[in-house]
Amino acid sequence: MQRFSLKDSYKLYEITPQTDAEIQFLQQFHNEDFDFWRESHFVGEATDIMVAPENQYNFENELTNYGLNYKIIVEDVEGILQQQEIENGMKRSLLGHGSVTFRSYMLLNEQYAYLQHLGQAYPDIVTVSSIGRSHEGRDILLIKISSSGSNTYLSKPAILIDAGIHCREWIAPPVALYTIHQLVENSSNAALYQNVDWYIIPNLNPDGYEYTTTVNRLWRKNRRHTVGAPCVGTDLNRNFGYCWMCGGASSNSCSETYAGPEPFSEPESQAVRNWLLSVGLLLDIKLYLSFHSFGEYILYPWSYQQTLTDNADVLHQLGVRAAEAIEANSDIGSHYEVNSSAIGLYIASGVTSDWMKGSHGVNLSYIFELPNGDAPFWFMIPARQILPVVRETFAGIRAMFEYIEETFVYGTALPPENDFIIRRTLD
Template sequence: MHSIFFLSFLSFLCLACARASRIPGLPPVQSLKEYEDQVVIRFNISDAKDAAALRTVVDRMLLDVWDFTESRVDIRIPSRRIRFLTRALPSSLLDNHSILVPDLARVAAATYPSSRPSLGQNPHQHFHQGTTPASQDPIKYDIADVYFHDYQPYSVIVAWMRLVDSMFRGRGLIQMISIGKSYEGRDIPALRVGIRPDHVTSGHRREIILVTGGFHAREWISTSSVNYVAWSFIQSMDEDPVVKKILERFDFVFVPLLNPDGYDYTWEVDRLWRKSRQRTKMSYCPGLDLDHSFSYQWDSEGRQHEPCSGSYGGEEPLQAVEASQLVNWARNETENGFKFAGYLDLHSYSQQVLVPYSFSCQVQPPNIENLQEVAMNLAKHLRLSNGESYTVASACGGSGSESIGPFVEARGGSAIDYFYHELKTRYSYQIKLRDTGSYGFLLPSDNIVPAGEEIFQAMKYLGDFLLGNNGHEWLQESDGDEQEPPTKDDELPITELRKRQPENMSGDEHT
């Protein structure tokens, strides 16, 4: 079986690369020339006054905010504009900044595929900075290493998912699906992975754990990580009893590339393109930020007015075609009797597990303590894989009125808020993957496998946690029949949740 798959895999790889619209390994020259004049600067912020000053400059100069936490903001800027930036910022910010990426063109070029590994090479031998190779157990060469050795263009990703579908479709429920079409007409592919136990009837209502990536085109590590986790669950179903139990109970739906148009554009034209490629009211500023396009608390601050902004979510909720397609697919699943038990939306970078709500730091979900506890265990299992630390924070960008997030980027309309509030997905998170700033969105490809391993371990924890019904506060078993969730929009009070939860809710036993 493995030898047949191996030959098929090599054949697929050659055909996919040959059919790609451009030669893999050859980055778009024009955009790299533009990057030669650009740097990434980190500003350390200590108070709301500095944050407000930086927000004003970001809005006025339409700067590209790479990332922000409660204490700092990373910004990409052409070197020639630094002089104007320094004039507009207070001295407190100028005295607390550093250059993260001084040679953006070189770092961007290095993310494109350069060479394929020979059959004797093992990409797992590459380790992320801070990980000790000597502490790692030897890993046998796996045929999928050929695929995960590099970031892959859209055409290769689709071909690989089709191959997985053709090789494993007979195994319970493993199939490639499309959740819709992008603005430019590309399929938004997904892999649906599950097991149908013999003793369970085909009409039994199942639950879904959704994993998405590629909301923002330049975040290649999020796309590769979703596919790596899908592959890991498929490969483990016969060997890992925990994985088998999880897949017998849940359907995992892996959507690696919600923004295929923008992703393809990063390969063909501009490596650091963020948004979709949908037309806006300003023809010279195309694209919508998919993660500010969902209908729950859309444009909560009234800042969705600038199409040239990197966080522009459109003129109305769900105007972004791809966000609308995801919502339509999800609602169709619920109408067909499925429930969403969990949702992980993968992004980069900063190594954080983010908890709803994204639209406001002043409003918290009713089950915030439960969300935070599970988030801390997700961070724990992310760390246990390779030793990389992940922190837990609010998706709004902080925990109080003076947090940085509200000052830097428009909020509202996020996917995790929508799935949590509208589709009652009680455990909904955004995970920002590697790294913490050395490379940012231009993470080297030797991080693909270890980053994927980290997410796989976190996903195993989440699935095992949900198997204990701790993730289904509304669900009670009675003679094998499931009761319907409450009809009220508000979640159950935390005090009631605590009564229903076992003492070992922390999940430490799920390793």
């Protein structure tokens, strides 16, 4: 492998403007010589700019002359990207069609080939369908795993899982795929789909995912260009229609948290909504899990405001139960915080978990922020840590499944012990 000396490396700079004038000043660097990885839209929000070796001297001088402080947050961008490329690519070439691996990141068509393979190999329990198409025309695949096969009329308590809505969060789809793999291909888990049906969308933003594997590893949004807007892409996890644009979302299309021109303006969020509306009366979704990274959080509604739901005690205790199962099975020292989204992380509106709870009455609704492991930079958890993450996370999912079965199948679950933990977080 070729080594780059630090002198010759692309570097990533972080600058946090303290005035509007400084934000404007940074915008002059918007040209082909500079690559904005993240951009300030208000005072105090950081901008990250990747700068080529030949431009670094002048760039640093210009910032200093203007009185702007900067930090070099990645000294060797190519080194990181190349290391990941090597680690992923070498093993990928061994992957046969329809196979799955948790030792490298899979391409979208590999993920889809695996789902189709399961549909063909296990027709009695697996049903693969498309809930709609992405903006660029890719299917959004849903896999159902049930002892009743594809028969929706015999619906039992259901668990709905999605991953990949933020496409740069690469560790999320493997968690969904590992759950599928364990349910379908590990016969010792057959009991998990006898009384409960599983619906899993392993990659909710296929255009974006494809884009992260070909053009920009740090892309987060979908790939649709809102008519008349300056920038491409809507944050799908701000586009759902429960209290849309109530805070923590942007009306600026250039923002990473652009909510879209209206609720459900995007084909990907429409696909989820339309599917749920079409099967909603037939399905009895008891648990919704959406996988993101990173930060090691298990978060429940509300996300749009810092007040708690009527069932926050139950949400919290079940979250803690999952966190304990994950930590007990962790080889990488994961430690989860459990809280409401808005209190534990930040306010965000138009997110899937609020919509599931608020609009569809799915009372047990969660967002997981998975670990970042030894990632050298955001979202770049190395391929060798996929397996420990998916294994430990499946232990958490299983703990939640057990609660669903105890509560809605056997009726043996105990009510929450007390509510002191919840109240404390509101102090």
